[in-house]
Amino acid sequence: MNAQTKAAIVPSKEWQVRPTKGILRLAALLVLSVAMIYPILWMITIALSSNSGMFKVPPEWFPREFHFRNFIDGADTIHFLRVFSNSLIITGLITLGQTVSSLLIGYGISRIQFPGRRMWFFAFLGSMMLPQIVSLIPVFYIFAKLGLYNTWWPLILTAYFGNPFFIFLSRQFLSSIPFAFDEAAKIEGASHLQILTRIIVPISMPLVATMVILAFQASWNEYLLPLIYLRDADLWPLSMAIAAFSSQYGNTWNLFMAANLLYMLPVLLLFFFSQKYFMQGLGSLNSAGIK
Amino acid sequence: MKKTGIFIIAILLVMGVLAACSKKSNNEASNAPSESKAAQSDSPSASESPKAEAVKLTMMTWEGPDMTKAIQESMKKFEDENPGITVEVLPSPLKDYDTKISQLISINQAPDVFMVGNNIELISGAKGQLFDWTSKLTDDGEFFNNFYPGIVPNWQADGKLYGIPGLMNTYGVFYNKKLFKDAGVTEPAAGWTYQQMMDAAKKLAKKESGVQTFGLYTVQMADVFGLNNYAASLGAPFTEGITTTSKVTVSDKLIEAVNLYRDGVANNYIAPFNTSTDNYPNLFKEGKVPMMQAGQWYADDLIRTAADLEWGYAPAPIVDKSVAVYDAVGFASPASVKNPEAVYKLIKYVSTEMYESVLQKFPVAPTTYKPSAQAYFDTLKTAGHTDLADGLDYMLNAEIKTPVRFMEPWASKAQKFVDVTFKNVIDGKAPVEDLKKMEEGINEVIASEK
Numbered sequence A: 001m002n003a004q005t006k007a008a009i010v011p012s013k014e015w016q017v018r019p020t021k022g023i024l025r026l027a028a029l030l031v032l033s034v035a036m037i038y039p040i041l042w043m044i045t046i047a048l049s050s051n052s053g054m055f056k057v058p059p060e061w062f063p064r065e066f067h068f069r070n071f072i073d074g075a076d077t078i079h080f081l082r083v084f085s086n087s088l089i090i091t092g093l094i095t096l097g098q099t100v101s102s103l104l105i106g107y108g109i110s111r112i113q114f115p116g117r118r119m120w121f122f123a124f125l126g127s128m129m130l131p132q133i134v135s136l137i138p139v140f141y142i143f144a145k146l147g148l149y150n151t152w153w154p155l156i157l158t159a160y161f162g163n164p165f166f167i168f169l170s171r172q173f174l175s176s177i178p179f180a181f182d183e184a185a186k187i188e189g190a191s192h193l194q195i196l197t198r199i200i201v202p203i204s205m206p207l208v209a210t211m212v213i214l215a216f217q218a219s220w221n222e223y224l225l226p227l228i229y230l231r232d233a234d235l236w237p238l239s240m241a242i243a244a245f246s247s248q249y250g251n252t253w254n255l256f257m258a259a260n261l262l263y264m265l266p267v268l269l270l271f272f273f274s275q276k277y278f279m280q281g282l283g284s285l286n287s288a289g290i291k
Numbered sequence B: 001m002k003k004t005g006i007f008i009i010a011i012l013l014v015m016g017v018l019a020a021c022s023k024k025s026n027n028e029a030s031n032a033p034s035e036s037k038a039a040q041s042d043s044p045s046a047s048e049s050p051k052a053e054a055v056k057l058t059m060m061t062w063e064g065p066d067m068t069k070a071i072q073e074s075m076k077k078f079e080d081e082n083p084g085i086t087v088e089v090l091p092s093p094l095k096d097y098d099t100k101i102s103q104l105i106s107i108n109q110a111p112d113v114f115m116v117g118n119n120i121e122l123i124s125g126a127k128g129q130l131f132d133w134t135s136k137l138t139d140d141g142e143f144f145n146n147f148y149p150g151i152v153p154n155w156q157a158d159g160k161l162y163g164i165p166g167l168m169n170t171y172g173v174f175y176n177k178k179l180f181k182d183a184g185v186t187e188p189a190a191g192w193t194y195q196q197m198m199d200a201a202k203k204l205a206k207k208e209s210g211v212q213t214f215g216l217y218t219v220q221m222a223d224v225f226g227l228n229n230y231a232a233s234l235g236a237p238f239t240e241g242i243t244t245t246s247k248v249t250v251s252d253k254l255i256e257a258v259n260l261y262r263d264g265v266a267n268n269y270i271a272p273f274n275t276s277t278d279n280y281p282n283l284f285k286e287g288k289v290p291m292m293q294a295g296q297w298y299a300d301d302l303i304r305t306a307a308d309l310e311w312g313y314a315p316a317p318i319v320d321k322s323v324a325v326y327d328a329v330g331f332a333s334p335a336s337v338k339n340p341e342a343v344y345k346l347i348k349y350v351s352t353e354m355y356e357s358v359l360q361k362f363p364v365a366p367t368t369y370k371p372s373a374q375a376y377f378d379t380l381k382t383a384g385h386t387d388l389a390d391g392l393d394y395m396l397n398a399e400i401k402t403p404v405r406f407m408e409p410w411a412s413k414a415q416k417f418v419d420v421t422f423k424n425v426i427d428g429k430a431p432v433e434d435l436k437k438m439e440e441g442i443n444e445v446i447a448s449e450k
Helices: A003-009 A013-017 A019-047 A069-077 A080-111 A117-127 A132-145 A153-161 A164-175 A180-187 A192-203 A205-221 A224-229 A238-243 A253-287 B002-040 B065-081 B097-106 B118-126 B134-139 B177-183 B194-204 B224-233 B252-266 B277-285 B298-305 B340-361 B370-382 B386-396 B411-426 B434-449
Strands: B055-061 B085-091 B113-117 B163-169 B171-176 B206-208 B211-213 B216-218 B291-295 B311-314 B323-332 B400-403
Touching: A019 A069, A019 A253, A069 A080, A069 A253, A080 A117, A080 A153, A080 A164, A080 A192, A080 A205, A080 A238, A080 A253, A117 A164, A132 A153, A132 A224, A132 B097, A153 A205, A153 A224, A164 A205, A180 A192, A192 A205, A205 A238, A205 A253, A224 A238, A224 B097, A238 A253, B055 B065, B055 B340, B065 B085, B065 B340, B085 B340, B097 B113, B097 B118, B113 B118, B113 B340, B118 B163, B118 B323, B163 B340, B171 B177, B171 B298, B171 B386, B177 B194, B194 B216, B194 B252, B194 B291, B216 B277, B224 B252, B224 B323, B224 B400, B252 B411, B252 B434, B277 B291, B277 B298, B291 B298, B311 B386, B323 B340, B340 B370, B370 B386, B411 B434
Parallel strands: B055 B085, B055 B113, B216 B291, B323 B400
Antiparallel strands: B113 B323, B163 B323, B171 B291, B171 B311, B206 B211
16 A cells, blocks of 8 residues: 555544534535536436436436437437537637637736736726627627628637636736746747747646636537527537427427537536646636736 | 647647638528529519529528428428429527527528517517518418418508418316326316316315325416416406507406416415426326316327326316417518518418428427318327317317417516516415506506507
8 A cells, every 4th residue: 555545545634633524524515516416417317218208206316217329319310420520610719719819918918018008908807797798789790791690700700809707817817927937038038929838828727727618618508609690500519409409399308418418528528637727727816816 | 748739729720710611601602592582683583484593592490300300301392392492491499599580680691481489570570670471461362361260460560461370389278087087077178167177176186195286287377368368258358469458457357367376276276386387297297187287289298208198188268258378480581581472482381281291290289270280180180189189279269369478579578567466476475456566567668668
């Protein structure tokens, strides 16, 4: 047994000193975990059920039937491969655009001294307060006039002009990095782009991971913009295909849940593998105030 | 590692650019017929021209994937019958469908034909956004004379027709035959009254092992427009009409209906509204609900997935005259449509022949065009539910039709009074006298908007 394994099975100091507090904390975590996990478990149960065996009263908490065929049928119904590829391309480009452009703007605002930088920062911050629905019609009109209706461009292009929340996040995170790094690099003859890419970005991975996860999750689930801009079903992303599953007269819930599980999977996996960076990135919001 | 990351990003960029560009090309291709349509607008329509030019029409539907597929298949027949006209069916999710259509109309990209609800058809039509088909009422009078009573007039705004109704939803009562038999209650039939429904609910309600089973599960009776049927049956409706309302009236008859519901809830024979209403159909399928007032579309699921359940169907009860809720969906076209004659052919086809074939596979609702409804009724009868077919026909023929919601532009403002005051009264949290406050509030909204 190595030292790491041994440390893992030895109760913590707090557990030894205050066992009641430990038990209470464990119970609270257990309840919260069930609350979080149960909806997914219920989705799995429905996804594996026959259409006539769903919504039993009282409900079944665990799957008793295993109709794995539902996953194939659900995927076929929404042309899964096509819409999944569409979603991957759209989301990938949006994530790239939002992350890079927000990082660039955040770097400029936090580390380059120029007149009006605070004004620019508050202008970006103020645009966060504007509800999406307000700008929907004018922006839609502009893209339509540019002949970009029924293409992916309106969804992707705007991502390359920065995301207000990410700009705020970048500015906060980058402000906490000592300026001594920049000064040392400048003495060595580095440009701003070199400082950003070779010094700032490598030590800002939690920030980058946070922006990637949030951008990926938001664009993966974006529904209203694709609905408005995309007419042809072969351009649809997954979010629209999933929504199109139900009609005014009901739904085949088992296939719908099976398709939904496939839909959720990429975001869950992304979060699972980068949650450490994600928590650090969000933590940066607490560590730096608006300076 | 760094090189791999850059490589992946580059690949994504190239794929995206290529894909988006190729879609643009597709879009240009799909827009091409629109240009040709524009070119044709000065010349006689495709159907009238001796040398018919190719016309490509687009039609948007909010139906699910399976039904959309059946609609697409049905279009082949239309194309065969109308050489030179091709139809592209564009599915769209139901959620936020109205937002999408209004955006498309605003940039002149709306499909030639699209599904629409009665309220949106009336509001958009009055704004001049939809094509005016009024002349067809006389030019094609025989067709319009064959709709169920009251259907076409209630698709007209100020006498103008901005679309053609397709399907009509009705809200009768599904009942469990076994539970009726066990409780010794006579099965309901067309023309039964609210009092008979309440008496049956009392006998069917029971409490076993601490579990309360109600006699009647209804969403309609917890809604002012549902209870309006009771008042309208006695000649004292809540709203004056379906398409226009200059004032609402909380009559003694409406209050009588509210009390009927409240008594039922208080005495445990009507399921209270706060019970999970979405689960009523599932409870019914499980054989645990004696009576469920609900839309006819649940029959499709019951026929397909609850073969062992012995169920029957009766039209909604009445007090005096026969009443049915008017809840129709249909098809409309943008005002800027380029080929009106070809579009009219399509719109007429989808509201009649298309449904005749589609509803055989998906028997969800009767058509508003009487001759076409027969195919749907025959499907129900073949499935062993003559009572359902007859019940729906009875309601479609009802002499009085009532609105399913407010249909005018002020609807959302007025609805707030219903959502707050009426729900509180229904839930027993406020006295029935408060309904007069709701009446005053709604009438003030109407007066301020007129």
